Amino acid sequence: MDNAVNLRVNCISCSKLQTLTLPAGGYRQWRHGVSVQEAFPDESAETREMLTSGVCPACWNRMEGDVEEEDEMADRREEAARDARKARDKASDELAAVQAESSEALAQMDRERVTGVKNALVAAKEALARAESAAASFFKAVRAKRRASKA
Numbered sequence: 001m002d003n004a005v006n007l008r009v010n011c012i013s014c015s016k017l018q019t020l021t022l023p024a025g026g027y028r029q030w031r032h033g034v035s036v037q038e039a040f041p042d043e044s045a046e047t048r049e050m051l052t053s054g055v056c057p058a059c060w061n062r063m064e065g066d067v068e069e070e071d072e073m074a075d076r077r078e079e080a081a082r083d084a085r086k087a088r089d090k091a092s093d094e095l096a097a098v099q100a101e102s103s104e105a106l107a108q109m110d111r112e113r114v115t116g117v118k119n120a121l122v123a124a125k126e127a128l129a130r131a132e133s134a135a136a137s138f139f140k141a142v143r144a145k146r147r148a149s150k151a
């Protein structure tokens, strides 16, 4: 390349030294604040990416793969969260129904019925607690994963 500049850059991810051969004119423009797209219209997307983010093509491709995998995992987690919320809402509804039934039954002083309803109330409360703790640990895991992926 006529009037070319060899720019040696270490990838910020794998630290491998990359040599980018760039047109001197574009390089001067870029150093003076012109965007990489304008300064290097003929360079590859990978070369421009290396200039803007400092990530080499190999690392860039690997990161894109990771992002896809993370999206997939996020979808699965969201589904699990939806299920946990549904279970919680259902238990909550059951609890409300049982409580309504319970006060009605108490008014009738039907002991057997009261016992049955009380047992159902305990079961519904336990189901609600389980659903809530499942939802809580799920969100905790999501937050931990987000922190880990930011680090």
Ligand SMILES: [Zn+2]
Pocket (backbone or CB within 6 Å): 011, 012, 013, 014, 015, 016, 055, 056, 057, 058, 059, 060
């Ligand atoms: Zn790299």
